[in-house]
Structure formats: C-alpha cells, structure tokens
Amino acid sequence: MVEVFKCRSSVIKFLVLCLCIFLAAVPSVEGRIRRYKWEVKYEYKSPDCYKKLSITINGRTPGPTILAQQGDTVIVELKNSLLTENVAIHWHGIRQIGTPWFDGTEGVTQCPILPGDTFVYQFVVDRAGTYLYHAHYGMQREAGLYGSIRVSLPDGESEPFAYDYDRSILLTDWYHKSAYEQATGLSSIPFVWVGEPQSILIQGRGRFDCSLPTIESGLCNATNPECSPYVLTVVPGKTYRLRIGSLTALSALSFEIEGHNMTIVEADGHNVEPVVVKNLFIYSGETYSVLITADQDPRRNYWASAKIVSRNGNTSNGLAIFNYYPNNPRRPPPTVPPTGPTWNDSASRLAQSQAINAHAGYVVPAPRTSDRVIVLLNTQNRINGYVRWSVNNVSFHLPHTPYLIALKENLKHVFEQTPPPNGYDFANYDIYNIAKNVNATSSNSIYRLQFNTTVDIILQNANTMNPNNSETHPWHLHGHDFWVLGYGTGKFDIYNDPKKYNLVNPIMKNTVAVQPYSWTALRFRADNPGVWAFHCHIESHFYMGMGVVFEEGIDKVGKLPTSIMGCGDTKRFLRP
Amino acid sequence: MVEVFKCRSSVIKFLVLCLCIFLAAVPSVEGRIRRYKWEVKYEYKSPDCYKKLSITINGRTPGPTILAQQGDTVIVELKNSLLTENVAIHWHGIRQIGTPWFDGTEGVTQCPILPGDTFVYQFVVDRAGTYLYHAHYGMQREAGLYGSIRVSLPDGESEPFAYDYDRSILLTDWYHKSAYEQATGLSSIPFVWVGEPQSILIQGRGRFDCSLPTIESGLCNATNPECSPYVLTVVPGKTYRLRIGSLTALSALSFEIEGHNMTIVEADGHNVEPVVVKNLFIYSGETYSVLITADQDPRRNYWASAKIVSRNGNTSNGLAIFNYYPNNPRRPPPTVPPTGPTWNDSASRLAQSQAINAHAGYVVPAPRTSDRVIVLLNTQNRINGYVRWSVNNVSFHLPHTPYLIALKENLKHVFEQTPPPNGYDFANYDIYNIAKNVNATSSNSIYRLQFNTTVDIILQNANTMNPNNSETHPWHLHGHDFWVLGYGTGKFDIYNDPKKYNLVNPIMKNTVAVQPYSWTALRFRADNPGVWAFHCHIESHFYMGMGVVFEEGIDKVGKLPTSIMGCGDTKRFLRP
Incomplete structure (x- = not known):
C-alpha cells in the first residue's frame, strides 16, 4: 500500500511537471500578459547628490524596466498620484499596431491622465528589441519619468550574435531647475535659456560637485548613497549585451568603456551588421545594443563614461564603474577616466552613423521609390518676440483636443485644416546664414498621408538665429520605423542626392539625427492607421515647436476607448 | 432753417442723454454683467525681491480685483495656460445660491480645469461686501493665485458708516519653495515641514533680505521694482475704507497703521457695530473693512505693518507705506516700524473677536435652537507613519469624482457612504495633552444635512503631537454664512456652554478661528442646495486632512453643467 502510494506520488509529480512545462511553453506562442502597476508621484531624489523634486514610478527614477517577450501584451495600470498635474506616457519604439490610442502622446493620441485617475495602457510588443518609455506631456520627461523596455525573442529563436548576459542602461542628462522653471524661461520675453545640464546620469546616477560655493546648504550631499556611481559587474571572459538608450533632454552623448571595444549589433530594435567602435555616439531617443567582452586585466575596475558632444558645455562627464568580479564594486579604477572625442567632431559622428547598416540576414527591403517627398527645413525663429523652433517656418503647437479623437469623431475646427508646407524655398534659402527673415508662424495643422503609400522625409538643417551656429536634432517618428536612406552635408539636392540613397541594406530606425548644416533622408510606409508625431527629441525643442504630425488611414482605426x-x-x- | 436744426440737435442731445441715464440706471436694478477674461500661467515674479515661479492672472499676482455691485452677475472666462497643471478657483464668501457648481472647489463641486481649457464661471454676487477669490486645488493658492472681490451696495443705498475712499488690500505670506516642494515634504516619511514663510506680503509686496549669504546669486535683487513697498496714498483729513483680506498659507496676522486707530465696520460681508482698535487681528480666509482717517501729522509718511501672531517664527513683518499726499510716496517714515503685539497673546486675539458684534441695524436673527449639533475635534495625527490633521480622528481626503456630480448623478462607490462621526469621546479625551493614541483613519465620507434645518458646529481645539502645543485654525465654510455664537477656552461643555451663546447680536461670518485649547461655536441654516466644503483655511492643514464636507438639498440642485x-x-x- 505504501509502495503504491509512493508510486502514485511520483506519477502525480511527473504529471504536474509536464503541466508546468506545458504552461510555460504555451504562452510563448500565444503571447503572455505582462502586467505592471505603477504609481507616478513626486519625490525628492538626489541622483547626482543634489536634492531635487523628481517624478518617480513606484518610488524610482528611472522607473522599472519592462521585460517582455515578442508577442506579449504589456498592460500598465498607471495611477497618477501627482497633486495637480496630469501625465501621459509614450512607449518609444513600440509601433502600437492596432492600438494607436495607447501611444501616450498627449494632444496627439490621448487626453492627459488626471491626478487620481488610473489609466490602463495595453499594447502588444510585436518585435524583439530595445525600446524606451517616457512622459510625453509638457516637459515632464526631464523630471525623471522614464525607463527601459526590453523585448526578447520568442523561445527557440536567437539573434545573429552571441552573448552571455543582457543588461539595460539608460543615459540621461539632469537639470537642477524644475521643468516648469525651464519651460517658463523658454516662453518668456526676454528668452531665458536654462543652459547646459548640471549632470549626465548613467542609469539614474551622476555626480554634481557639492563643494561649489553657490549651493544652498543641505541641498547637496556627496555621501548620499543615491549618487554613488552605477556599477556594472562583469565576470572575466564573459560577453555582455548592453542595451543602451538615451533619453537626454538636450545632450548628444558619446559612451565608452575604458580599454574595451564595443560591437554595435542592434539599433532601435533592428539587427545591424556588427561594427566595432571605441565609443558609441547616441542621440536622445536612440537605442543601441553593443557587445562587450570582459577581456581586459581582471584585477582592476574600469570607467564607463558618457560625454556630451555636439555642444560645447562644461558639464562633467557621467561616470560609472565597469567592475570585474570579484573586485570590490566601489573600488575606483586606478586610471583617469577617458576624455572622449572632441565635442565638435561631427564628421566622426556622421561616419559612425553611416557605418551602421542592416544585418545581411535581416534586411527589410525598402521600396524603390516613394509616392511623396516632404522636405523639413529645421530653423530657429521668432514669433511675436518669442524664440521658437520651426519646420519650413511653421512652429508647431499641440491642440487641446487630441488629433486622433478629433479626426475619428469628426470634430471640426479643433485644429487648423490647411496642411503645412511640403518644403521651403529651396532655391533661395541660405542654410549657412541667419535667415533674412527669422519670423515664423505657429500652427497645429498636420500632414495627412495616403494610406499604404511610401513617404520620403528629408530633414534639412540650417543656421540658427546665432551666427555660425547649427545644432544637432534627433528626430523621432511615432508608430513606424523608417529606412535611413542617406546623409549629406550642405543643402539637399532633390535631383542628385536621391541617386546616392542606400537601397541595398539601409537600417531601419525610429530616431535619427540630422547634423549641423546637413541633411538626413528617410523613407517609411504609411501603413499604420492612426495619428503619429514626428519631432525633435530634444525636450525643449519640441516644446518650442519643432515637430509635425502625420495622419494615415484614420478610417481604419477601430473604436476609440473613452479612457x-x-x-x-x-x-x-x-x-x- | 439753421435755427431749427440747432433746436433739433439739442433735442437729440437731450434724448441721447436721457437714454444714457436710463441705460446706466436700469442695470443697477436688474444686475449688470461683469465680464472678466483671465489667463492663468506661470511667470517669474519677485514680490519680496526673491525670484520665484508664481501663478499669475493676466500677468499679475494678486490678480485683478473684481469690482461689482450687489445683484450683478460676474462672468469669469478662465483660460488655463499652465503647461501640465490643472486649476480651479473658489469665490470665497460668495454663497453661489442656485449655482453650487461654480463654487470652484476641486473634488467637491467640479473637476479641475485642464491646461488649454477655458472654463466659464458665472454667478450672482447677491450681497454687498468684501470677498476673496483663490485657487482651490492642491496647494496652488500658495503659488500666488488669488485676489479680492469688492461688491458695492445698490445705487442709492449706503452703509451705516461714512468714508471718502474705498481701497482693497490683500495680506499673504510667501514661501520661496514651490507648492510642490512643500506638498512633497508634507507627504513624506520622515515628514518635512517647510517652516515659517520667508515674507509677509501686503498687496503682493514684501521684502526678503537679499544680503543673506545662502542665496544663490542672481535670485534676489533688492532694487527690483516689483518689491518696492506697497504705497497707500491718503489725502489729509479724509477717511478711508480699507477692505483687508487675508489669504495667508499659514500665518495669523496683526495689521496696523502706525499712529492711527482703525474702526472695524465690516466682517466677511456683514456690517458690525464699530470697534476702534489699534491693530486688527486677521486669520486666513477672513475679510474686514476698517475705517481710517488721515488725521495725523501730514508732513510725514507712516508704516503699515503686518506681523505674524500665534506662531513664534522669525519672519520679518510685512511693511507698506501709508503716504500722506503730497509727500513723496517712496519717502520712508522717520520712525521705527511698530513692533506689534506679542505673538502668543491669544487672549487679546480672542477678546477682539468677542468684541465684534452684528451692527444693530443689520442683525440677522439666529434661530433660537438647532436641529443638529456636530462637534469637530481638531487634532494632529499619524496615519501609517504620515503626519496628518484630523477632525474627530478622521483625516479627510478628496475623492476623484466631485461629490456634487456623484450625488446628483447617483454615482455610487466613488466615496465612502458611512457618515463621519458627530463628535469625539467627550468624557475621556484630554485636549491638553498629546493623545494617548495619535493614530487616525483617512476617509472621504461626508455629512449629509437635512435640508432647511439648523446645524450647530462646535470647533474643539486640542493639543497637537508636540507637547504643550495647540495651534490656531481658521475654519471657512463654503456656500453659507454662519452665526458665531460663542468662544471659550478649554473643553466645550455641551450642557452649560450653549446657555452663554450670544443670540442677541451674533455676527455672521464665513471664516472663524478656533484658538489654542479653545472652542468656537457656530450655527448655520442648511438652506443652500449643494455640496459644501468646511475646512481649516491653512493651506497645508486642509491638504493634510483638516476638513469636512456637507451636503444639503441635493435633490433641489438644478441640472449640472457638463463643463x-x-x-x-x-x-x-x-x-x-
């Protein structure tokens, strides 16, 4: 009897095990639900040792990393516990196919989430890769409301590159003035520019010099554990996939790990042909995966460093510790941190961008031709004495009724119906000098695209309102990836430059930079029914009008949720 | 012919004149429309020389004074131009008879007004007097969103006192930390108290000591014209009606004008028997009219001074200049400003309150008895480690669906239905010591009053969580005036103290203070259909739970506006 029982017990255990394996296996086919409950609120944080009111998710900034597998459904129940302030969160790089209402772009796809409300975002992560999330309302992103999304391949599939461990690192810049103070200065006459950030944060940690005499006592504490450097511990000999995302408010960065090369293998969710670099240039809104092998002297630690490029500021480099196990993770490397590339070497930055091509096994063929070409001249302007940014001399502002609802529910007159211009005065505009007439107009009109057509966008950079100055602008497209067909310096030649487009193995991205006095050419398929923002990812630039909105297939959008x-x-x- | 024409021209002129007189006269009977267009936004202001982001109305803080005549309809089109923050404005002292939805109390009578939205407040000012307006959402009032309302008598009617000129002065206290920073500290463990205000402002002007070494350079400028003292210019021999309102965040004040007596003639919109005082005690949410005759040496100017009482802080007195015309308004008085009363002389404060009675010709008879008595014990408590304020050990929090809508539209479950307690453990609670159990509960339940009944409220003060400490709390009732029946020290005796009530000539008010370790007894008629807040007017105290809500006659409330x-x-x- 006892024996029989024993036997039965073993059978039951076996059956339970089978069931568990079955249950674990099934969801990877059907897609699992990944449910998150987030509470957004203000808390005092000292990410660079300086105490500042920050917007946190469940008490943290950066917020929790979303981990999911391709095909999973992510559900984020977001409770707004801010006192008087609304919120909205954008899932950066997730195309929201079939759920354009959950793109999280206030004024474009949704009304803001009120204090006390719980809003449920629900969307499918349809493709493996490295993505981001962040506030998309006012200038709240700068207050710390952001994080990483990591989508893994379905079980049994693998990337065309090998690694032992997978890590996410978010790079941000950090201001001590609040987003309100910054925004108020930007909207004032005279214009008040907040200046360069006080710190660069690596995974939410940086270091401001608390010994400066101008700091109010009690505000800065160099021994606060919140600002101890981020430590990435590695096992000697192992290879690490670092998923690096940038959500800087302003800064373009160069990231490197002292004494180690990096191999770029993924950009914005797409596999690329491996490129070995000493330092990675990364713009706000971009993500890259790099492979790093812990193949150096294991008896010491190394610096990881993030340096501002493309602007000549005096912000200290962000530093983290690349810690070889079992060394003490707090032991500073015995060397001076790397100084990084010179700030104004845009040729090197462009060269790195141009060196990155789609992985041979993963080329998504680009259409040979496009149905429509829109050229977007990037300029700094003045409207009624206010400083603004514009495209084609139109400075964008958001309507107070989101476009998606207005178009779907046929609410006329909530935004201007005359479409914005398809280009600028190509023949006569001098991109190398301050415009003869710096005045622009303000509009909330949008580009309406024919569904299922191919659209080319030429980002054309120009001089700002300061002599001999042209800035770098990283442009991010919601709801799509685009092919990056080409880059060039000077003024885009609409007759000859398209002949040099890379139609063989262009990478697909959702964010790409246009360099000073240069152009960048993109192509995308208008095949995702919805309304989608396309804008400079520098927080203050979009706030000041540097963006456009595309509509496509609005009649194919399903019933909108009242939320x-x-x-x-x-x-x-x-x-x- | 020419003569005829001349004659006709005169006739026409006469007729036009008649028409003008007619048009001017008619509205004073029917009530005119007083239309205001306000834009609410953040601006940098330096009201005490220290630059701080402030919420302004049409660029000003305090905002424009609303001037109207009894029976007029005030229409305020309020555009919210804050970036990510909502707003709501309460018309303090206006009973909103027939328009309870325009009381402006977020969470009680309306949803907050979103950025970009224009909300139209429309209400009748049915009674002459001195009133206020201010933000009633989060802790926005402290950011500068407030102003004065002055309602004059109908043409041909006059007050029972004489004066030559009419002036409004708003008293406020001013913090350099933002309302968010304050609120975050109050909601943190450990509790962070913002401390005493940096300045007292008289009509939006104060003076912080810019020479202090801890101030970041550029933030404080003693020569900024925004912080030159407020000047009240008077003509020798003339009598001035000063309408003084207090909207301090925290402070009880004593206001005086050096060398001049003041005669109190109005309190919260009600005429009172004249009381001559050297200094006026005024609590947040109160208004008084005082008469001041410019009867002193006219060759010099005098100080007007506002001093904090009831708290022992180190905030400098607020100072303004009482300027005898034609002296230079900027000429400082030749004397040291008055030092004012000692901070902790609550007996003098209570004595002044008790000395103020309804004007003999304007007594509104109070009901002899009440239908219901609610005793509200005021205590400081702890809930899950957070510091809170409570009444009867229940700390109030607002629901996210306003009560007025929830009750009128029968939305169940948006707030707790069990009514809050009518009293506390009278027999055993020791008001002179820290409670044996300082824990409280949090609730959003409300008191539902029988329509057209008479309700007595006893505010009972007690010790805080600090030994030998009891604070002063000014309580403000929305939608009603109440009779102030009595004040007393110690614990209210429900059998004997009512016998001492003043039922002969009690004043009516909308705001009244309860002194440390004391009680204050009020009576009101529940005759205004709607839902009405009753709360401590100290901004941080209400935020921390020191309030209740009354419902009466919800079935008599008209159709709610969807706005x-x-x-x-x-x-x-x-x-x-």
Missing part, C-alpha cells in the same frame, strides 16, 4: 477622452472638445461627448 | 465634468467616474458619461 483617452475628457479634455478639450471631447467634453461635448459628456451625456449624464 | 464641471470630465474627471474620475464622470468619464462614464462620455458617449461619442
């Missing part, structure tokens, strides 16, 4: 409504003209839907 | 909706559970009304 995205409640603002502007949607109040007319209130029928108690 | 007050859009938040919380009202989203279920969205039917596109």
